Amino acid sequence: MPASSRALWMLLLFCAFLLAGCWDRKAVEDVGFVTVLxxxxxxxxxxxxxxxxxxxxxxxxxxxxxxxxxxxxxxxxVHTVTGETLSLALRDLETxxxxxxxxxxxxxxxxxxRLMESGIQKHLGMLVRSxxxxxxxxxxxxxxxxxxxxxxxxxxxxxxxxxxxxxxxxAFERTARAPRITLHDFLLAYETLGExxxxxxxxxxxVAPGLEQRPEQQSQLSGTALFRRGTMVGELSxxxxxxxxxLRGKTETFVETVPVPTDPGLKSAYRLTGAGRKIRxxxxxxxxxxxxxxxxxxxxxxxxxxxxxxxDPALIRDREARLARNLTDKAxxxxxxxxxxxxxxxxGLGHYLRPRFxxxxxxxxxxxxxxxxxxxxxxxxxxxxxxxGMTFQSQKAR
Amino acid sequence: xxxxxxxRTGAVCLLVTILVAKMFTPQPRMxxxxxxxxxxxxxxxxxxLSLLGYWGLxxxxxxxxxxxxxxxxxxxxxxxxxxxxxxxxxxxFIWMGGVMLREFVAGFRVAVLxxxxxxxxxxxxxxxxxxxxxxGPEVQARLAAYLIPGMAVLLAITVVGxxxxxxxxxxxxxxxxxxxxxxxxxxxLTSKHSEILVLGVLAPLLPTASVRRLGLxxxxAGYVGxxxxxxxxxxxxxxxxxxxxxxxxxxxxxxxxxxxxxQRIEALFIFLWxxxxxxxMATLITTIASIIRDxxxxxxxxxxxxxxSLLMFTIxxxxxxxxxxxxxxxxxxxxxxxxxxxxLPILTLAVAVxxxxxxxxxxxxxxxxx
Numbered sequence: 001m002p003a004s005s006r007a008l009w010m011l012l013l014f015c016a017f018l019l020a021g022c023w024d025r026k027a028v029e030d031v032g033f034v035t036v037l038x039x040x041x042x043x044x045x046x047x048x049x050x051x052x053x054x055x056x057x058x059x060x061x062x063x064x065x066x067x068x069x070x071x072x073x074x075x076x077x078v079h080t081v082t083g084e085t086l087s088l089a090l091r092d093l094e095t096x097x098x099x100x101x102x103x104x105x106x107x108x109x110x111x112x113x114r115l116m117e118s119g120i121q122k123h124l125g126m127l128v129r130s131x132x133x134x135x136x137x138x139x140x141x142x143x144x145x146x147x148x149x150x151x152x153x154x155x156x157x158x159x160x161x162x163x164x165x166x167x168x169x170x171a172f173e174r175t176a177r178a179p180r181i182t183l184h185d186f187l188l189a190y191e192t193l194g195e196x197x198x199x200x201x202x203x204x205x206x207v208a209p210g211l212e213q214r215p216e217q218q219s220q221l222s223g224t225a226l227f228r229r230g231t232m233v234g235e236l237s238x239x240x241x242x243x244x245x246x247l248r249g250k251t252e253t254f255v256e257t258v259p260v261p262t263d264p265g266l267k268s269a270y271r272l273t274g275a276g277r278k279i280r281x282x283x284x285x286x287x288x289x290x291x292x293x294x295x296x297x298x299x300x301x302x303x304x305x306x307x308x309x310x311x312d313p314a315l316i317r318d319r320e321a322r323l324a325r326n327l328t329d330k331a332x333x334x335x336x337x338x339x340x341x342x343x344x345x346x347x348g349l350g351h352y353l354r355p356r357f358x359x360x361x362x363x364x365x366x367x368x369x370x371x372x373x374x375x376x377x378x379x380x381x382x383x384x385x386x387x388x389g390m391t392f393q394s395q396k397a398r
Numbered sequence: 399x400x401x402x403x404x405x406r407t408g409a410v411c412l413l414v415t416i417l418v419a420k421m422f423t424p425q426p427r428m429x430x431x432x433x434x435x436x437x438x439x440x441x442x443x444x445x446x447l448s449l450l451g452y453w454g455l456x457x458x459x460x461x462x463x464x465x466x467x468x469x470x471x472x473x474x475x476x477x478x479x480x481x482x483x484x485x486x487x488x489x490x491f492i493w494m495g496g497v498m499l500r501e502f503v504a505g506f507r508v509a510v511l512x513x514x515x516x517x518x519x520x521x522x523x524x525x526x527x528x529x530x531x532x533x534g535p536e537v538q539a540r541l542a543a544y545l546i547p548g549m550a551v552l553l554a555i556t557v558v559g560x561x562x563x564x565x566x567x568x569x570x571x572x573x574x575x576x577x578x579x580x581x582x583x584x585x586x587l588t589s590k591h592s593e594i595l596v597l598g599v600l601a602p603l604l605p606t607a608s609v610r611r612l613g614l615x616x617x618x619a620g621y622v623g624x625x626x627x628x629x630x631x632x633x634x635x636x637x638x639x640x641x642x643x644x645x646x647x648x649x650x651x652x653x654x655x656x657x658x659x660x661q662r663i664e665a666l667f668i669f670l671w672x673x674x675x676x677x678x679m680a681t682l683i684t685t686i687a688s689i690i691r692d693x694x695x696x697x698x699x700x701x702x703x704x705x706x707s708l709l710m711f712t713i714x715x716x717x718x719x720x721x722x723x724x725x726x727x728x729x730x731x732x733x734x735x736x737x738x739x740x741x742l743p744i745l746t747l748a749v750a751v752x753x754x755x756x757x758x759x760x761x762x763x764x765x766x767x768x
Contacts, residue, residue, distance in 0.1 A: 135649065191636075191638050358571055360571050
């Protein structure tokens, strides 16, 4: 290739690099990134959409310990609009914000309880269709309106989206008091007929007045929203959620207390960690019979009793049996509630039954969601106490 | 394009790339829509049938050593019938190129560059494809030898990144809609391997003795790759979810998350996607131009390559929308592709046997070895 041609090609290549920035230009300062999206039932058929638009300058400044003018600004702006559909409401947002609204950074979607009680099917459309939504967005159901939850400002975190995301992770991993559900989980549960949709519940929560002598409104993740065929039909408390996650084999860790045998007024606390779950299925009878075997490992955290010492292996066996019995009772109560009160397979047992069917038509005809209430479910919990902490013995009463 | 001897590994990589390029298009979705949860099983069942079809193609190439599929058609069927068959091959690849081009660019438009005109994207891919086509299949084979490991590494990253979402139970009920539907679908879906016909164009550039083995290796690698890919995809997106996603592969890469450290890395895959698209176009342009050159018995290549690109560009814009595009793909390529890739070579072989036609020196590698 002659030198002149080579130079021309190089020039064209160089231009391509420079001009690429002009094509589809989207400067960050022109875009309003919605980090949290709330969807509530509005008047009549309308939707109330609340968006939290992050202010990157303030969030970044806060993280780096910056102050100045940015320190006075809110880290996120919250706007609420009403529209017949989600896309119409989002379009209306752009009539009073000078930024192009973008959902590519949305991390959390909060769905209002009233909306969920009227069914989720018609609102899933945009969440699946729009390229801006990712399937790993966290989904939460608000007890009350999503708008109410989104107007609370976290104290220790500047970015409300990061706060909610971290809260979701901690509530799931450290306490098991709320499930962690992504849009992907939500859609799969809705579509595959193997389980019913569940979602964590986020509630406005008033923190007791501290040194500043003023109560603060915060958000708390606790409990589980239960759905049946895409409509919210009930909820589980925090402790029921712990049991639900244990039965689903999703437990990371949670704390369980049992009365001290020698003095039922006193309690012992153990940290439990999921160590395995097996589901056996017997379809020989008229109704499927599921046997759920859960294994948990425990670590003694505290005991209010002064004796006896946990150094005795026989005593350890006794505590393991008591813990297991306690958890089995809770599990049976939960299964009873799921079967009788809302007929909702939140345990995902349908996924274990579906492989027994050879084709989709027969699986659909079987109508598992309707049959779940009559299925036989037996739970066996095994607890192994592995550690007792830094001491065998509690302090003696003086 | 001069006569070149291709690197064997490169040739296999080239064929495998064109066979598996479909995973970046909406084809997994189409299979899931038709077969339900048995999408992987349908493709698994296409294996024996496509091997049968491949036997016809490879037997033909071995019977006429050193000749391309279009030259063989002329020789075995006579000038008129041979030219018609050659043009049918070219038309099939032009249609395939047009549809694939539109599928690639529609995906880019929906998922990555929403405000870029699809014509700009199509031109971008075609220009790169045309350049590679003009450089010849030998260059493409060398490029494919780099592309395949790249694809393998990125797929491995995807598997690790979405490992937590895999659940084999999502692949049930095992027979999808019904066993009958699964079995019936496996026949037309043999077309999923129809790109192996490209071997018919590469054959003159390969050592005759290894043509059959090279093609078989590529077919098997592409087949296993496609089955594994659908198994993997179906374990993450069970039916009916997969049947509703236009670009399951892209959705998959968007979900890669390894704790908080590895997130949002789909941009890596966009590059790969673009290059695979351009590579597929290059291979198809080369194939079309070579077939027309052989049918017309000229030595011209570049003008035919340019014409093929223009035709593919035109065809790519025949469907008015994404839905029509899917519909056309299913109705033509996926339903009747086998007739071109396996049916025509078997027919040609049958006529050649009946008419006692053989290669120029009247001997095949087998007879030479014997």
